[in-house]
Amino acid sequence: MSALATPPLLEVDGLTKRFGARRALDDVSFALWPGEVLAIVGESGSGKTTLLNCIAGRVVPEAGRVLYRAPDGAAADLLSLSEAERRRLLRTDLGFVHQNPRDGLRLSVSAGANIGERLMAAGARHYGDIRARALDWLQRVEIDPARIDDMPGTFSGGMQQRLQIARNLVSDPRLVLMDEPTGGLDVSVQARLLDLLRDLVGEIGLSVVLVTHDLGVARLLAHRLLVMQHGRVIESGLTDQVLDDPHHAYTQLLVSSVLQL
């Protein structure tokens, strides 16, 4: 099937955001199709996290639109939704995986309750069903189901990150935003999480916007890449094409600065 036949899930159009005199985002546009993983790369301060926060409605831009296509085919501008509508969407259709799992988990309730919360927000009430799905998701992210009643604070960093991913994916979201999901982890834990994310994304056909400064992570997970510098998208395309044949001087510098092992 030609790509033209399917409409995009997300269309970001002309996003602009200033912090004081500095332009964090300068007329940023892109589209994301169902099942696509898009990585946004660039150095610290390039605007990539601000872009993610604008899409999630955590930061309000001065200009631009974020069109999201609901399952019924209707597109709505996430920026003009009411607070209640946006919160409903963020608890069901959309997910957000934070770099620090402690920002995305509730540490005062058990692992099982962390996973069940979004199901309850989506209307599930049957305790047995919720617990069964929580157990299933613990297994899918390779956490021992016997830990279901343990507090997340007793988990290792890698386990917490996998729990955060389960908590986001349990409600069958169509779009997940990820901010450096492997950033705070040891490299040994990172590899396993990357493999898990790749499998899950492939199985579910999930769409992901992934912010990372790690070009290796982008290469392994993303279909497409946007390179940002000073709030602008300076290069974009197929991940391996941008990394192996970078055209912009800044992208060439980024790629050639990666340490080779």
Add this chain to the structure above:
Amino acid sequence: MTSPDPVLLPMLRLVGLSKRFVLHAQGAVELGVLDNLSLEVARGECVALDGPSGIGKSTLLRTVYANYKADAGEIWVNHDGKPIDLAVAAPRDVLDVRRRTLGYISQFLHVIPRVPTLKIVAEPLRRRGVAPSEADDHAAAMLRRLGLPEALWRLAPATFSGGEQQRVNIARGFIAGHAILLLDEPTSALDAENRARVVTLIREARETGIAMLGIFHDQPVREAVATRVFAMPRAASMGSAA
């Protein structure tokens, strides 16, 4: 007039392909590598690229795979009987062509660390929707054919020898049954016995109608697998900078 029978279309048709590199960090020095190159590969053909080191054989394979971006020209791939030009196709269409029609076997293996060999080899099948257990069975059969000891299948290939890694790469490249394969020195690290295994694999693929374009430096291998040799033209604008 009816449209041409897709079965008779060439599997791969390159028209006026050009590729140059501009290196910004080195005073924007420009390297022209491919200049107006045209070539067709039909079903069941194995075309060997010929020419000295540095003339652009690997660059041509990578440009055809859309791993390098063509500056001019067309890359027509027969994708399910329909032609698609990878030089201008949208990224998600390029990925679909790579998943189902066009395979590329590079000299080196690039994979997620710590993932077991069997899973790496089975991945292209799983991405096409084959059930994991069935994909694993096919992967096991392919690894057995290539003589990779079963004790290695559950291990990640990072610590394997060059020849073992190359066979993992070949197994992964041949497993998905792509109609077109690009081969960049698939036997460079192999001993005689394993070279013979790969030669057999390529010849069988040829007989089933798979179209192949490859680089085979080893003369006996090339003679055994190639149906035709294509002499790489030297790009007019090619400097001595490389």
